[in-house]
Amino acid sequence: MRARYKPWALDFLKENEKFVKLNPSDWKNKWQTAFENDHPIHLEIGTGKGQFLMGMAKQFPNTNFIGIEVVESILVSAVQKAVETTPENVCFINEDAKDLRTMFEDNEIDKIYLNFSDPWPKARHAKRRLTHETFLEQYKQVLKKNGEVVLKTDNRQLFDYSVESFSQFGMKIEEVLLDLHEIEDPTNVMTEYEEKFSSKGQPIYRCRAQF
Numbered sequence: 001m002r003a004r005y006k007p008w009a010l011d012f013l014k015e016n017e018k019f020v021k022l023n024p025s026d027w028k029n030k031w032q033t034a035f036e037n038d039h040p041i042h043l044e045i046g047t048g049k050g051q052f053l054m055g056m057a058k059q060f061p062n063t064n065f066i067g068i069e070v071v072e073s074i075l076v077s078a079v080q081k082a083v084e085t086t087p088e089n090v091c092f093i094n095e096d097a098k099d100l101r102t103m104f105e106d107n108e109i110d111k112i113y114l115n116f117s118d119p120w121p122k123a124r125h126a127k128r129r130l131t132h133e134t135f136l137e138q139y140k141q142v143l144k145k146n147g148e149v150v151l152k153t154d155n156r157q158l159f160d161y162s163v164e165s166f167s168q169f170g171m172k173i174e175e176v177l178l179d180l181h182e183i184e185d186p187t188n189v190m191t192e193y194e195e196k197f198s199s200k201g202q203p204i205y206r207c208r209a210q211f
Ligand code: SAM
Pocket: 001, 045, 046, 047, 048, 049, 068, 069, 070, 071, 074, 095, 096, 097, 098, 115, 116, 117, 118, 191, 192, 193, 194
């Protein structure tokens, strides 16, 4: 996802601490306190401009949603959406997801979404894929027992790699869809990339896998 460099982005994130946790490690094991309830916590990694997270938060008001996005100039678009609609169940983290264990305690998260993650097609970059086993180790730790990872992508290579990676890690593959929009799923919330690719007629792949 590309975004124009916004020199004001960091200041904007700092000004909106209701929605942005700038020191997420301070909230480790206290995320329910941040939301002031004991509802389940779902995490989206690479949340981009936040359309999915905001749509999910509206559809599921009794779930808390946290979006992690490493690029601050992109995250500002997500935070702007939250500032406009003031949801009680959304917050954002401006960090790289490689350090999830510094931000979340074991068993603190109920579900993880990976939406249109960067495919990193070159073999030498495989470790950067968000479904590489080094990431799966982290997910397993921060997720509750039987926690679920849900992946959506337009990229067949990343999809095949990810399903295999889940399987090799010993996860239970619960769903493999090769054309998500062919089925009726009223709970599906489209991401920005999903809208872009499906409008061009490209199939969207979805996999749900459980530890
Ligand atoms: N999820 C959005 C969607 O489906 O429209 C955005 C998809 S975009 C291709 C991938 C996003 O993930 C980018 O905004 C990128 O900056 C972010 N990202 C990639 N690797 C990340 C990481 N390790 N930690 C946090 N964000 C990451």
